[in-house]
Amino acid sequence: MLDDRPRFPNLRHRFDSLACMRGELLLFRQVSFELAAGELVWLKGPNGVGKSSLLRQLAGLLPIEDGRITWDSPQTGGDKSLFHYLGHTNALDEDLSVEDSLSFWQRLYRAKPGDMARAIESLKLSAFLATPCRYLSSGQRRRTALARLLLCPRPVWLLDEPLVGLDTASIAWVSALIAEQVAQNGSVILISHQEAPSLGTQARVLTLHPSGVSADVSAQNRTQNSEAAA
Amino acid sequence: MSGFLTCFAREWHLALRRSGDLLTVVMFFAITLSLFPFGLGADKALLQQTAPAIVWVVAMLAVLLNLDSLFGRDERSGMLDQILLAPLMSLEYAMAKWLVSWLLTALPLVVMTPVMTLLYFLPGPQTLLLVLSLLLGTPSLTSLGLLAASLALGARKGSLLVPLIALPLMIPVLIFGVGAVTLSQQQMNAASAWYALAGLACLLLPLSLGTASLALHHNRS
Numbered sequence: 001m002l003d004d005r006p007r008f009p010n011l012r013h014r015f016d017s018l019a020c021m022r023g024e025l026l027l028f029r030q031v032s033f034e035l036a037a038g039e040l041v042w043l044k045g046p047n048g049v050g051k052s053s054l055l056r057q058l059a060g061l062l063p064i065e066d067g068r069i070t071w072d073s074p075q076t077g078g079d080k081s082l083f084h085y086l087g088h089t090n091a092l093d094e095d096l097s098v099e100d101s102l103s104f105w106q107r108l109y110r111a112k113p114g115d116m117a118r119a120i121e122s123l124k125l126s127a128f129l130a131t132p133c134r135y136l137s138s139g140q141r142r143r144t145a146l147a148r149l150l151l152c153p154r155p156v157w158l159l160d161e162p163l164v165g166l167d168t169a170s171i172a173w174v175s176a177l178i179a180e181q182v183a184q185n186g187s188v189i190l191i192s193h194q195e196a197p198s199l200g201t202q203a204r205v206l207t208l209h210p211s212g213v214s215a216d217v218s219a220q221n222r223t224q225n226s227e228a229a230a
Numbered sequence: 231m232s233g234f235l236t237c238f239a240r241e242w243h244l245a246l247r248r249s250g251d252l253l254t255v256v257m258f259f260a261i262t263l264s265l266f267p268f269g270l271g272a273d274k275a276l277l278q279q280t281a282p283a284i285v286w287v288v289a290m291l292a293v294l295l296n297l298d299s300l301f302g303r304d305e306r307s308g309m310l311d312q313i314l315l316a317p318l319m320s321l322e323y324a325m326a327k328w329l330v331s332w333l334l335t336a337l338p339l340v341v342m343t344p345v346m347t348l349l350y351f352l353p354g355p356q357t358l359l360l361v362l363s364l365l366l367g368t369p370s371l372t373s374l375g376l377l378a379a380s381l382a383l384g385a386r387k388g389s390l391l392v393p394l395i396a397l398p399l400m401i402p403v404l405i406f407g408v409g410a411v412t413l414s415q416q417q418m419n420a421a422s423a424w425y426a427l428a429g430l431a432c433l434l435l436p437l438s439l440g441t442a443s444l445a446l447h448h449n450r451s
Contacts, residue, residue, distance in 0.1 A: 061311055080315055089308025093240070095247035107236040108316045148312075 008155040008185040010037045011072040018067035020053045027053055029066065030212040037155070038185045040178065040199065042192070045208035051191045052088065054208065055158050058189070059085040071156075083156035090145035094134040098125055098144050101133060102151065109152035119150035122177060123170075138165035146174060156187045163194040175199050233318040237326035245334045251296050252334050259292040259339050263346045274351045281350035282360050282411040289339050289364060290400050293371045296335060297396070298389040300327060300379040301446070310446065320443035328376050328439060336368035359411045366424070367407040369431045373438035374399045380442035403430055 012034060019029035027050035035041060043051050056062040058069060060080075073082050092101055102125075106116050120126055123143040128136060136144065142165045149157060157178070163171050175196045178188055182202065190203070206213045245252065266284050270276055304310040313323050340361060347357045378396035385391050406426040413420035 059311075059315060061314070081317055085311070085315055087308055087311055089306075089311070091308040091312040093244055093307065093309065095244055096240075100243065104236060104240050105312075105316075108233060108318055110232075110317075 008037060008153075009074055010185065011074065011155055011187070012036050013072050013156070013187070014068075014070040015058065016068040016070070018054065018057060018069070019065040020050050020057060020062070021065045022050075022053065026065075026210070028208060028210050028212070031067070031208065033206060033213055035156070035187050035189065037187055038182055040182050040188045040190060040203045042190050042199070042203035042205045043208060043213075044191075044205055049208050049210065051208055052160050055085070055160050055189065055191060056087070059083065059158055061085070082154060083158055084149045084154050085158045085160075086145060086149065086162055087160050090141045091148070092133040092136075092141060092144060095132060097130050097132050098136070099129040101144065102147060105148050105151050111151040115151050115153070119147040122150055123147045123173065139167055139170060142166055143170060143174075146177070150177070153184075154186075157181055157189070159188060159190050159192075161192055161194075162190070163192050163196060171196060172198070233316075234322040234325055237313075237318070237323050238329060241326050241330040242334075245330050251299070252338070255292050255295050255335050256338050256342065258295060259288055259342060260346060262288045262291070264349055267349045277350040278352055278356070281347055281352045281356075282363070282415075283408045284350075285343060285346065285360060286364070286367070286404055286407050289336075289368065290371055290397070290404065292339055293336055293368070293375050294393050294396060296331075297375045297379045297392045300331065300376065301383050302379070302389075305383060314447060320446050321439060324376065324380070324439045324442045324446070328372060328435070331376065332369060332372040336372050340364045340368060356411070356415055359414050363407045363410045363424075363427060366410075366427045366431060367403050370403045370427075370434045371400060373431075373434040374403070376442050377434075377438035380445040383445065403427070403434075406430065 013036075014034050016032050017029070018031040020027040031054065033041070043054070045051055053062055057064050060069075071082050096104070102116065102119065105111070106113075120129065123146055125140075125144060125147055128140055133141065133144065142162070146162060159178070162174060162178075166174060171194070175198045178190065178196075178199060179202070181188055190199070204215070206215055263285065266280070267277060270280070301310065304313065314320060343361050343364060344357050347360065352360070374396050375392075378392045378399070381395055382391040406423050410420050410423035410427055413423055
């Protein structure tokens, strides 16, 4: 499954002293970290600390109050073709079928038919391909939204609670997809309150608080150890 | 260009699936227009004289009916975020919205006008003039509606804001639209009104599409 897919180049993205205001409220400031190729960053922190806002800032959907986002972008397509963003909302048209929704994205991304088939297969969508999105369960909606990430390979995934509403089996598939993205030398920034045991071990955990991010030392040691072992 | 076609196909399919929304606009137009003859009475001269203005104002209001959902639905579903992140110019997305909105909301009103003017005893040639003025004027109404919908995006009372932004801006279109018909009716030189109507359409289309595509990017907080 891994060999026919492209390996992403060694990119290194930098985020320097980011700050975020929501209305009059300063959510956080001095948030700096790097995202390297082949790295899974698990962003943690209590509700309302601004994890989703940070992810939206990185995606360019929310203005940054202060700081600098430096995407390491080798290709000419610019930042937008560098990452996939999955937000709280699933970005599905209630009146279109799953297949129509996916083929809309397939055409926009100019995806290969092979990638479409792979997306459908990886997230087991074939049972409800012809169903209009309004009749899907929340887990099925989430899976359809996740399928969009597979339509066109991109080095960075920004995932905001991708596991919400998924059953145990689906969590395992999605975890495997995230692990595969990392194995392809891609990078993932993940926000999730749900435990994904298979991902916990390879993630670099960053905890967001109002005055910056701090690394979970034990997790960092683990990655360093595993790098040293490799 | 392929982005425009892809967006157009999506908008077209969605609009046809939501045919109830389209039917609401057409029914609003038909019912409102049929109320005036009841209110004004069977004074043939009065009805003929007021028909162009009434049809124009009701068409303006009908065009406003679905504007809240024009971008609002995509915003609520998260689709707008993904569109803005997609390899696509937001201008192409706005163009597709405009075209589908004009074809499926405004054009049916123009087509229905000859039927509705029967209630106003409007003679054939004058009905033709009215249809022509609507054909030239509705693109401007759709442009201004799209502009207002994009500016009101993200506002808490967006559905109330849209008519408040759009209606005052539509006044010039209304003046020249009705003017073109009544001046031609009275055998006066109406060329300037017709030119102004066409000029407004040419001016407002690029202006509103450009502003809307910028507004979509800026109203994302």
